[in-house]
Amino acid sequence: MLPKFALLGNPIDPLQALEEGMTVSMKKELADIALNAAKSKGATYADVRIGRYLNQFIVTRENRVQGVSNTESFGVGIRVIANGSWGFAASNNVTREGIAKTAERAVAVAKANAKIITEPVQLAPQQGYGEVNWKTPIEQNTFAIPVKDKADLLLKVNSIAMQGGANFVNSAILAVNEQKYFASTDGSYIDQDIHRIFPTFTVTKTNKATGKFETRKSLSSPVGMGYEYLTPTPESKVSGIVTRYKDRYDILEDVKNATIDVDQKLKAKTVEPGKYDLILDPSHLWLTIHESVAHPTELDRVLGYEANYAGTSFLTLDKWRSKNFQFGSKHVNIVADKLQKGSLGAVGYDDEGVKCGEWDLIKEGVLVNYQAIRDQAHIIGLKQSQGCCYAQSWEDVQFQRMPNVSLQPGKDTLSVDDMIKNVEKGIYIIGDGSFSIDQQRYNFQFGGQTFYEIKDGKIAGMLKDVAYQANTQEFWNSCTAVADARDYRLGGAFNDGKGQPAQSNAVSHGSSTARFNGVNVINTARKI
Structure with missing residues (x-):
């Protein structure tokens, strides 16, 4: 799935991800332009989403880094109801003129769709919230951690696996930051900053005598957290036959256990x-x-x-x-x-x-x-x-x-x-x-x-x-x-x-x- 994610934006330098994007006040100004343009063309409802989407993927195998990808995507999507039908248009031209034209195009799409609908859209009522914001409660922004530090951690994971007898191992860290601004004719102006991270690996061992092999993937979970997910605490461990993790994740302990597990899998009945x-x-x-x-x-x-x-x-x-x-x-x-x-x-x-x-x-x-x-x-x-x-x-x-x-x-x-x-x-x-x-x-x-x-x-x-x-x-x-x-x-x-x-x-x-x-x-x- 990595190639698909990597296509969701244009390549950037890792440090560009830390630069502040468009100000909230500017987003509100542009959103109002879009909402007013949509209503002037006959929309009975409109919403605007101005989004900046950041992705980072660091992928390693054995003793080498296979690839580092940093992407950014920025643009606007406008959805409207006109003549009882939905219409949608999007553009990366996030200017006053560009956003007004995008809103007009969304209304034109809705009116064209209205000619073939069998019943009008019934939209549940929704109160407007005014100007509000929400942010994932992170402790460490994953994008602020140097790429080298993350790559070194993954290479250490691989080294532990190889020292434990693994024939092959790959590991990766995937990070996402969605900076989303929403506005609607209901009266909401919502700014959100959303973070996710997914550290993962796969360990493979082979039996040279039989030619058979076994694998064990990481027991991590992708989460809505920052880089603190990779700083485990004693409370984050769940003891048992295999150590599992909640709230935080010990990737080094997990890969050590994984090399033992694949040995047992090769010998298992x-x-x-x-x-x-x-x-x-x-x-x-x-x-x-x-x-x-x-x-x-x-x-x-x-x-x-x-x-x-x-x-x-x-x-x-x-x-x-x-x-x-x-x-x-x-x-x-x-x-x-x-x-x-x-x-x-x-x-x-x-x-x-x-x-x-x-x-x-x-x-x-x-x-x-x-x-x-x-x-x-x-x-x-x-x-x-x-x-x-x-x-x-x-x-x-x-x-x-x-x-x-x-x-x-x-x-x-x-x-x-x-x-x-x-x-x-x-x-x-x-x-x-x-x-x-x-x-x-x-x-x-x-x-x-x-x-x-x-x-x-x-x-x-x-x-x-x-x-x-x-x-x-x-x-x-x-x-x-x-x-x-x-x-x-x-x-x-x-x-x-x-x-x-x-x-x-x-x-x-x-x-x-x-x-x-x-x-x-x-x-x-x-x-x-």
Whole structure:
């Protein structure tokens, strides 16, 4: 995915990322020009997004730096409603004249679209907030850390892996800063400064005698934080079979553990297919949540708007209207939000100027809601948007995008050790791996990074070639326990794709370790 990210802007010197961009007062002046131009041409609603998007990617392999990319993208996107239809236009000419022409072009697009619409846009009401701002609460701006320091850290990661016997290792740090200004005819002028970071590596070892190899990826998570994410504290460690991390991340300790894990994976016995009770770590479960819960509760998928590319959803409106569709067991409580500190989705306001919040998707196993934006809210009887509208850049139109979607911790005191000691035949899975899921987000298969056999309540050694299969409803109904909040951690993705033209957004999924009984496990190395 690196080439795609690298194309989102023009190359710059790393120090240019620290220069202040356009002042807020100038952005407000330009936004008012756009709003007035749109209204003068017949728009009944308009919003303006002036954005500066910074990306930095440092990629290494073994003892060398493979590449450093620093990009900047700056421009304006204007969305309007005219004659009951949406129109959108964007430009990198962010001048008084350029922004007025862009607004006029957006209205012209709306009027052209209006000739073929079957019903006018119904936009949920939204109060204006006046002039407000929001910033990711970072301690260290990743872009302010010298490139050499970050490259040296990655090379040290690689060196530890090679000293531990790795044949191959690559590592990277990805950093994003979105400086976004939003204004609308509702009366909002919102300035936001959003930061994200993703440190990662992959370690590979080979068995020269057999020619086989095993890998282990980092157990880091992309987060909405600054460089402080890479300065671990004793409180950031979660002890267990494999050390995991919450809030902060120790990349040097993780790579050391990874070299040991790949040795064990090479020697591990292959799994016997059958029914197992699964203990799923948050570093693994986030991806299952993402694919089988977060995607099918996107309202545009439910309505078929994404059928041509991203697919549809088995969670059709009739299931929601029944008010008793048993998505999962009583232990399954899943919340959508754009508020969690440190999460990728955390912002103060979405790209429609809606103040962000949280809401239930699954309550005690029952489907209770979806993810909706301003022009979708009326479809499910909402009086206002849920604040989950997003565009990957100024030149892309904003549309419904996934917020953070997370499994809530169990209410009773329950540790991972407590879970394991009650399992007779099971597998403990850590880390995300390969996956496959159908276009309705129903039938699926998931792998992982490391797998541990559980026999009579104890860990009996490592397994390999493990994947589990289920459909979404039977899987979540097999959930029999969720560990308490002490174990809660975030996972996530930097690049979740959707839409045509395609866009990418970053999203987190939190959970505590959870148990699922009687899940079908297959051996991925055996031919059917």
